[in-house]
Amino acid sequence: MERNSVIMPQRFILYKLMFRQMKAHQVIHLVFVPEDKKNELAPSLAGQFVMIHVLDETGVEVRAKPYSLYNHNADGAIAIGFKIEGEFTQRLSALRPGDRIGVSGPFGIFTLEKIHHAALIMLAGGIGIVPLLSMIQSAALNHLQNPITLFYCNHVARDIAYYDELELLKTQHAQIAMHFLVSAPSRAPQKDVSQGRISWEFMKERVPLKEDALYYICGSERFMEHTLGFLLKNGVSKKSIKKEVFT
Incomplete structure (x- = not known):
């Protein structure tokens, strides 16, 4: 992208x-x-x-x-x-x-921070998944023990890119968790895909949002504005957020 x-x-x-x-x-x-x-x-x-x-x-x-x-x-x-x-x-x-x-x-400087044991929370919008998937693959290859949680957001399920690669990483590495969201209602929703927009409440229900967590965000300007907004509103420090805007 x-x-x-x-x-x-x-x-x-x-x-x-x-x-x-x-x-x-x-x-x-x-x-x-x-x-x-x-x-x-x-x-x-x-x-x-x-x-x-x-x-x-x-x-x-x-x-x-x-x-x-x-x-x-x-x-x-x-x-x-x-x-x-x-x-x-x-x-x-x-x-x-x-x-x-x-x-x-x-x-580019949108790369993984080498901070031991800190939870890594990644938010991807659309094709913004590419650099984040690259980081997750690198973390798995290098046996990084940090817990990693990915929230991957799209409009509809057919837009979910690299689904097979993501599922394989999740099944092979216990410290990696993934959540897929689509914003458009579906008549035939997929079992592992939630419907709605990403929010602080959605994340908090699925992963402990600890103070020392690091957040990696990549997506469109609109996606970035939305996610940064609720992260900062809920007390996440700017220094704990790494971001990359795609156009």
Whole structure:
């Protein structure tokens, strides 16, 4: 998902598309590998983002936008996930295996704090799940013992991206809990999906909201305004909140 207020870098590394898969309605997952294995991105931290540079037929940059990394493997492969909406994402979604793009980065400070035993409470809106899922995967891989609770909010159930990956993490790691919410009423609600908007009361009924908890929030400006509003209203300190606004 693209972000705002980011300066476009002037240099990039060539990558080519290796794999593509739909992860929800209008949400696509793309995996790229470096064209030259001797020239790849520097290591990244979970939650960081890269600039994706779309190229023309001659390899000249047409446009660039930032996207969160879903993951960045040791072999140099990177993956991103985004919702198809707008000209740039339509162009990215039209890429086929072997097509080239430019990539620069990684960038960003929206990363996991290494604070032992503090509860991590994550609130994701829509495709804002990508950097948070990256953090949860990293925490599981590195055997982080902090309890993690994710509240993932969407309009309807078909918008829930990476559902299988999230469910697998939940079942394999006892310290990870997840709650799915949709704001639109459904005639056939899913068993594990609640209906309504995220609120302090909803969260408090499902997880202890301790004073030393850390909150990670990622979503649209409207989602951020809503969640930040009730967190601050209920006494959560600004220094306990890490956030990333998606546009």
